[in-house]
Amino acid sequence: xxxLSPAVNYWTTLLNFIIQKYFxxxxxxxxxxxxxxPFELKTPAxxxxxxxxxxxxxxxxxxxxxxxxxxxxxxxxxxxxxxxLDALVQKLTIAIRETHCESFVxxxxxxxxxxxxxxxxxxxxxxxxxxxxxxxxYRKDLLLDTDTSVYFDDFLFIDQPNILIVEAECGNCxxxxxxxNKFVGPLAEHPEQLYIxxxxxxxxxxFEFGVDLYMDxxxxxxxxxxxxxxxxxxxxxxxxxxxxxxxxxxSPSNAQGTAHLDGTxxxxxxxxxxxxxxxxxxxxxxxxxxxxxxxxxxxxxxxLITERRxxxxxxxxxxxxxDYRYLDMSHFIGRSGVTCLVPSPHRLTSWLLPFRPxxxxxxxxxxxxxxxxxxxxxxxxxxxxxxxxxxxxxLESFQFGYITTLKLFVSQGSDYVVNSHTVRxxxxxxxxxxxxxxxxxxxxxxxxxxxxxxxxAADSVERLHSHxxxxxxxxxxxxxxxxxxGNTDPFVEDLLRNYRVYTYEQTTELAxxxxxxxxxxxxxxxxxxxxxxLTDESFKRxxxxxxxxxxxxxxxxxxxxxxxLSKLNDVILEVHSTGxxxxxxxxxxxxxxxGQQQEEIEASMYMNFDVGPVKLDMDxxxxxxxxxxxxxILSIFAFIGELIYYKxxxxxxxxxxxxxRKRAELKSA
Numbered sequence: 001x002x003x004l005s006p007a008v009n010y011w012t013t014l015l016n017f018i019i020q021k022y023f024x025x026x027x028x029x030x031x032x033x034x035x036x037x038p039f040e041l042k043t044p045a046x047x048x049x050x051x052x053x054x055x056x057x058x059x060x061x062x063x064x065x066x067x068x069x070x071x072x073x074x075x076x077x078x079x080x081x082x083x084x085l086d087a088l089v090q091k092l093t094i095a096i097r098e099t100h101c102e103s104f105v106x107x108x109x110x111x112x113x114x115x116x117x118x119x120x121x122x123x124x125x126x127x128x129x130x131x132x133x134x135x136x137x138y139r140k141d142l143l144l145d146t147d148t149s150v151y152f153d154d155f156l157f158i159d160q161p162n163i164l165i166v167e168a169e170c171g172n173c174x175x176x177x178x179x180x181n182k183f184v185g186p187l188a189e190h191p192e193q194l195y196i197x198x199x200x201x202x203x204x205x206x207f208e209f210g211v212d213l214y215m216d217x218x219x220x221x222x223x224x225x226x227x228x229x230x231x232x233x234x235x236x237x238x239x240x241x242x243x244x245x246x247x248x249x250x251s252p253s254n255a256q257g258t259a260h261l262d263g264t265x266x267x268x269x270x271x272x273x274x275x276x277x278x279x280x281x282x283x284x285x286x287x288x289x290x291x292x293x294x295x296x297x298x299x300x301x302x303x304l305i306t307e308r309r310x311x312x313x314x315x316x317x318x319x320x321x322x323d324y325r326y327l328d329m330s331h332f333i334g335r336s337g338v339t340c341l342v343p344s345p346h347r348l349t350s351w352l353l354p355f356r357p358x359x360x361x362x363x364x365x366x367x368x369x370x371x372x373x374x375x376x377x378x379x380x381x382x383x384x385x386x387x388x389x390x391x392x393x394x395l396e397s398f399q400f401g402y403i404t405t406l407k408l409f410v411s412q413g414s415d416y417v418v419n420s421h422t423v424r425x426x427x428x429x430x431x432x433x434x435x436x437x438x439x440x441x442x443x444x445x446x447x448x449x450x451x452x453x454x455x456x457a458a459d460s461v462e463r464l465h466s467h468x469x470x471x472x473x474x475x476x477x478x479x480x481x482x483x484x485x486g487n488t489d490p491f492v493e494d495l496l497r498n499y500r501v502y503t504y505e506q507t508t509e510l511a512x513x514x515x516x517x518x519x520x521x522x523x524x525x526x527x528x529x530x531x532x533x534l535t536d537e538s539f540k541r542x543x544x545x546x547x548x549x550x551x552x553x554x555x556x557x558x559x560x561x562x563x564x565l566s567k568l569n570d571v572i573l574e575v576h577s578t579g580x581x582x583x584x585x586x587x588x589x590x591x592x593x594x595g596q597q598q599e600e601i602e603a604s605m606y607m608n609f610d611v612g613p614v615k616l617d618m619d620x621x622x623x624x625x626x627x628x629x630x631x632x633i634l635s636i637f638a639f640i641g642e643l644i645y646y647k648x649x650x651x652x653x654x655x656x657x658x659x660x661r662k663r664a665e666l667k668s669a
Contacts (some may be wrong), residue, residue, distance in 0.1 A: 357444025
């Protein structure tokens with residue numbers, strides 16, 4: 001039981017006032033209790049419940065064993081990521097993740113311990129909040145050193161605006177100094193510096209100034225720097241070391257220390273800084289997007305965010321769950337579709353050319369018509385009465401029927417003498433039908449030789465899949481969203497099986513020769529990104545797909561607990577509502593990209609059939625020559641067969657003559 005001495009009442013009155021007024025809207029309050037500050041947390045007068053979590057820093061090991069949460073399993077998971085977490089980080093992580101702590105109270109020497117542990121705990125925890133508040137309480141008489149900066153030299157005091165510090169000279173003192181960190185202003189002016197915000201007189205329960213103890217510091221940052229981590233990926237982000245104006249570049253790889261920064265997504269940061277009065281600087285990155293890892297490290301521009309070297313990362317960043325787990329992101333700032341430039345279709349000039357004027361059903365109809373013609377001529381030749389012609393046999397009538405039919409079909413005359421009027425009428429009908437068919441066929445063949453007939457291009461997702469051609473880009477990040485978690489769609493698996501990753505130089509060369517698809521980004525308002533590998537030579541052989549393989553919304557990635565994220569989200573919604581993002585895309589595209597190239601990419605989706613005169617070569621006639629060659633080969637075999645048959649009949653006749661002669665000689669003898 002806590003003794004209600006006057007000192008205890010002072011602490012209880014002030015701290016309960018702060019918690020009940022400013023922490024009441026938090027999901028939960030996490031309190032690191034201290035034995036020298038025995039205040040009693042009370043329920044507000046209106047009986048609204050305050051949810052809080054108790055942590056005793058001086059007894060963490062024992063409390064872990066007695067806690068209802070299974071910390072052993074949690075520690076094993078983190079060890080699998082290569083991290084050994086101390087007891088306070090474990091406690092804070094679970095408190096944030098399970099009870100959604102948004103406000104925190106720490107006392108005396110626990111303040112620096114808490115601030116060192118809090119950032120790791122907040123990043124390991126999946127849950128995050130945009131309205132964290134911190135209350136730090138200390139007494140000067142408990143300080144081992146008169147310098148209080150040892151309590152307040154952590155990065156948290158630079159990075160977080162909602163910090164309140166309660167200072168008292170002793171445990172029984174009735175005067176309290178309420179301090180906060182400066183936060184605003186350039187980093188060179190030490191925004192972590194503390195200043196007195198107000199004073200509280202516990203004897204009469206009054207504040208000297210009566211100000212808001214958690215004032216909104218974000219509304220005017222007074223020139224505080226915000227660093228954008230970007231790489232040159234136009235039109236989303238433009239990093240140019242020649243153009244003006246130049247901004248400060250904090251990247252150690254940039255010797256000149258300045259760079260020009262622009263882009264459709266970067267302008268969101270410019271708009272934010274106009275609203276909250278901040279200064280933009282750049283951290284240029286030589287790599288690409290990179291990855292965030294479970295051990296709280298990263299590479300690429302995600303590594304810049306993880307290491308707190310930048311506050312704002314853009315560059316067509318999709319919702320990638322693995323990165324979102326350890327970072328934070330804004331509302332969507334745009335839409336990007338992943339599509340491909342695929343090989344243009346070639347003209348069809350194959351041996352099937354003679355068959356292309358008619359479809360299969362029409363060819364079947366023509367064959368049926370020829371069969372009926374041959375059958376009609378056969379029967380009329382065999383059965384039609386005529387006084388001027390002899391009676392024809394079955395074989396002779398059959399030869400007349402099929403030979404005459406074939407000759408009429410190819411517009412050739414016949415040397416057969418026909419005197420029967422019935423046969424003549426049938427011949428006239430067959431000639432009329434065949435003339436119409438051959439005329440239509442000739443017109444269709446002329447059209448095919450005049451107008452180009454193109455093969456099917458892999459210019460849709462279904463055709464890209466059915467053709468089975470490989471498609472490529474410079475990073476595996478392009479298919480993270482398509483792959484997803486637990487995606488077992490066979491269609492998607494087949495597409496991913498054909499995906500290849502090559503370097504920029506390899507992609508540039510492959511685009512000139514190989515039968516592959518090459519990834520582009522289709523922006524929301526008609527422009528295209530990831531076009532640097534395209535050359536004039538590659539444009540002659542590639543066309544744009546008519547649809548997207550998939551699309552994603554793009555976001556700004558920021559460090560966990562970034563104080564300006566809420567303001568950034570407000571600015572993003574205002575930009576969308578005013579239509580500025582449309583104007584930005586067109587303006588950035590006009591300033592920094594090749595307009596003719598963009599138009600050629602868009603136009604390549606639609607084939608231009610006005611190809612002009614084309615020189616005919618053997619490919620155009622191979623289909624016509626093949627029937628001739630086929631006929632010559634058949635005629636040669638037929639000729640050889642006739643020779644064999646002729647010699648066989650000659651030998652048979654000679655044998656028969658010899659046998660008859662011998663029989664005659666025997667009879668005469």
